[in-house]
Amino acid sequence: MTPLAKLLEAALFASARPIATDELAALDADASPAALSAALEEIREHYDVDGHGVELIEIGGGWQILTRAEYTEAIERAQLAARPARLSAAALESLAIIAYRQPISRAEIEEIRGVNIGSVLKGLHERGLIDVVGRGEGLGRPLLYGTTPVFLEHFALRHLEELPRADELAIALRAPMLETAGSVNNTATASTD
């Protein structure tokens, strides 16, 4: 491996969180962006081709070394690490809405899900998956929620744009058949900003 690749590997090993590309660039002032991505590619290939128990993946706006899925059970059985608890259906539904409609207030999420979500939001916030990103204009200036970098990490996403766009979903809203469905088209198109 090249010296730059070794340096990056050491940094990635030392860090608990994904390291963003510009943070990696700070490790070596002389390295060009092209040299950095070549080095990252080198590490990845090294792990993949030589057959390592870990792999390098792009996640949450950065890079991270993770163990390969096939060893999870053995590691967990030996109680060296434990998988985090799965999110409930209610939590996932709320997260999906927040991811597409952020910044969004609690009332708007409840409107889409058709249920009360008080404790669900609290749980998501405690797990660091969402955060308060501002206050709305409406009555009482409601808190607005958005997703965090931890959200990206949790779902192995490089960035939010990796989620399917509204029109890519299988249920992409088809041409309305109802007279009133004109509004259907507009309101249900989730924005992915």
Add this chain to the structure above:
Amino acid sequence: MTATLTPPYGQLTPDSPAPDNAFVVELKTFSGPLDLLLTLIREEQLDIYDIPIAHIAGQFLIRIRTLGLNEAAEYLEMAARLLRIKAQLLLPRGDEEAWEDPRGELVRRLLEYQQMREVVDVLERRGEERRNQFARAYLPQAPAAPQAPLALSLGELLAAVDRVLRVVSRPDMHEVIPRALDIPGAIALIRSVLAHRARMRWTDLVDRRAEPWEILSALLGLLELAKLGELRVDQPQPFANVEITRDAASEAA
């Protein structure tokens, strides 16, 4: 989600304790009324853009009853909404042009919800993949470190006790003398005064230098007599002197 309902279906399990004492239910089978409605539509292979409302409303009511959901407000609200749409559809359409399909809003919400469920599927799949990989710096939740055993000599302990005792000032002590109230005495006094005079004032009854027990006895005696109907107590305005009048009715009797 299938149509077969295996116990414990519809079991309401309280979620993590809600801070505002809201009754939160996590449903085993459905995550909300829209979920239930979508499931019914899918099961019966209905066109979401042309929902037979009367039919689906009936199915919805049956289902929430079997699932024991008919006490959850959100499901009840949806049931009411369906019945309203059903009623609206029964009304004659006056002007075919201007007629608005009362199902429009419901369809919009259902589609929106369905789209969100698709995203949930994506998230679930990706989350499960990531769950199966560990990052480098995994730290198991360390149990709180036990308190270090106390290392202390007798001298240090005594010094500490001395320090504490010196800070604590000596408390003020006083003797509490029980003073019994004399209500029968007060009643006798009031009766004897009222035997001579039709009316009197509080200040006539209680001396300015009266002790608390005397004041209390007079007050309780007065109230007792008022209860018995032997006198009336009036106070023309707040903090004014209380006027005590012999009761005319009892006098007549």
